[in-house]
Amino acid sequence: MRQIFLSQRQRAPLVILVCLTLLLAAALALGQWPDYAHLAASQDLLLSRIRWIIGDISEVAFYKHELPALGLLLGAALAHWAHVRGARWQGFAICYGTGLWPWLFASSMMGLLLSHALWGWTLASGLWQPTFVAFVSLPAAMVLMYGGGWRVAITGAVLGALLVTPASLLLVNYLCYPLRLPVVVGNVTGMALASAVAFLLCRCLPMGGRSSRPPSAPAVVHKPSYGPLWILRRVLADFSEAPFFGNELASLGLLAGALLAWVLAPAAPAYGSQLLPHIVAGQALASLLGVLIWRRQWIACGWYPTYIPIVSIVPAAVLTLGGDWQVVVASAVLGAVIAPPLAAAISQRLPDYMHGYIGNVLSMAISTLGILPVVGLLTGGNA
Known part of the structure; x- marks a missing residue:
């Protein structure tokens, strides 16, 4: 009986995702796909509010759109399905190999709905x-x-x-x-x-x-090679690290959805800034530099917070200072160098009854406050 209950529980997130996808399809059938300005100004409409809530799921990456949100969740559901079955193509085990993705998703989604x-x-x-x-x-x-x-x-x-x-x-x-x-x-x-x-x-x-x-990373059966392929996979997985997924399939869904949203309506994702390509390029560069610079820490610790600039410094700099390549590169380099070790230092000093993510988000706040003015000075912008 317990095995039956568990299989039904694991199917629940998939049912939710199917319902969300059907809702999106219905909206498309009506020919309604507003840009961000229209969406923000029409929160008194039920459909706009639903889209805002779904878009909140991809907000942490600064994409704010229902397509990357649905892509993230569909990729995560696939990653969990692959993890449960031990598929070799699952990538980095979602939710650090704990098998808790259904509960994590359920709690996060309930928190989001209750917040609204x-x-x-x-x-x-x-x-x-x-x-x-x-x-x-x-x-x-x-x-x-x-x-x-x-x-x-x-x-x-x-x-x-x-x-x-x-x-x-x-x-x-x-x-x-x-x-x-x-x-x-x-x-x-x-x-x-x-x-x-x-x-x-x-x-x-x-x-x-x-x-x-819990430990920063789960025990692994096969030790990674930490070579070029691992580096590229780690960069991709960093895109879905902020919601605690940390998986390439989830990240692919997020990025595919963001790209599709931008192609269909460039003024819809990323708050209508039309800077989505600049943000994604800076995020990828920041993660790549972070993984390369702190590769020894990845090897020694099993996990390291190289994702931090992706969801704080780089997109904040691009949205504040513009999409010039100097802004993209400067924010990526400074974020990759400063933010991860600061987060690790804070997290190591937290008491055992607090989750280490608190150190990560504190590093985001401190690094953003410190780095954006420097980027502004280096690039001639005003932070």
């Missing part, structure tokens, strides 16, 4: 709001810390909506907007502060499962 139910009214201001943060923060981290199960998944989702989302909202609206700071600083600082509070609370809750930080 509680805080979706903030979109009426007409300003961009960080409604996505619960999807890529505490809910997933709690599943990785305490294991699967509805108690953990629901607790993570509720705490994500009650703590992480309002913390990021407050910092973005009362710090970043008034001081004209990159909003990513408010997003990730809110994640870090709220998650620290949540993990402190969890010490008093009967969470069950393990209560200490």
